[in-house]
Amino acid sequence: xxxxxxxxxxxxxxxxxxxxxxxxxxxxxxxxxxxxxxxxxxxxxxxxxxxxxxxxxxxxxxxxxxxxxxxxxxxxxxxxxxxxxxxxxxxxxxxxxxxxxxxxxxxxxxxxxxxxxxxxxxxxxxxxxxxxxxxxxxxxxxxxxxxxxxxxxxxxxxxxxxxxxxxx
Numbered sequence: 001x002x003x004x005x006x007x008x009x010x011x012x013x014x015x016x017x018x019x020x021x022x023x024x025x026x027x028x029x030x031x032x033x034x035x036x037x038x039x040x041x042x043x044x045x046x047x048x049x050x051x052x053x054x055x056x057x058x059x060x061x062x063x064x065x066x067x068x069x070x071x072x073x074x075x076x077x078x079x080x081x082x083x084x085x086x087x088x089x090x091x092x093x094x095x096x097x098x099x100x101x102x103x104x105x106x107x108x109x110x111x112x113x114x115x116x117x118x119x120x121x122x123x124x125x126x127x128x129x130x131x132x133x134x135x136x137x138x139x140x141x142x143x144x145x146x147x148x149x150x151x152x153x154x155x156x157x158x159x160x161x162x163x164x165x166x167x168x
Contacts, residue, residue, distance in 0.1 A: 003130075004053065005124060018037075043155040055071050055075075058123070060168065070115075075164075077111065083104065084103070084106070088100075088105065
């Protein structure tokens with residue numbers, strides 16, 4: 001089974017590739033074919049991390065001294081990425097307004113990935129047992145299987161303070 005941190009890094013790589021593919025798209029149809037699954041994957045990924053899989057364990061048994069700050073920052077980042085996705089969805093694909101939303105999602109996502117890869121995931125690997133990381137990897141895979149195409153997920157913004165209070 002895969003370690004949760006490896007699965008998250010795999011997703012991060014897919015996100016970077018998806019945004020790079022948008023740069024090469026030649027038509028609104030190509031943009032839509034790339035963006036629609038990318039935006040959905042970004043939403044599902046955020047919900048997976050925020051559910052029972054990564055951040056609750058970072059807060060309770062596998063985080064360092066900065067777990068609350070890292071979680072607060074991640075929730076805020078996910079909200080900003082969702083805001084960009086939502087902004088793009090309100091405009092014709094390929095329009096300037098659509099690109100503005102995509103760019104917001106892209107830049108917020110890039111910052112989030114760097115913070116997660118440089119701070120959150122190293123802290124998690126340092127404090128979580130190998131067994132927990134493998135168990136969470138299995139949960140991660142089940143989460144995606146249980147929510148094909150995001151079925152049953154709300155993709156709603158979360159209040160970071162409330163999330164931390166409820167999951168600590």
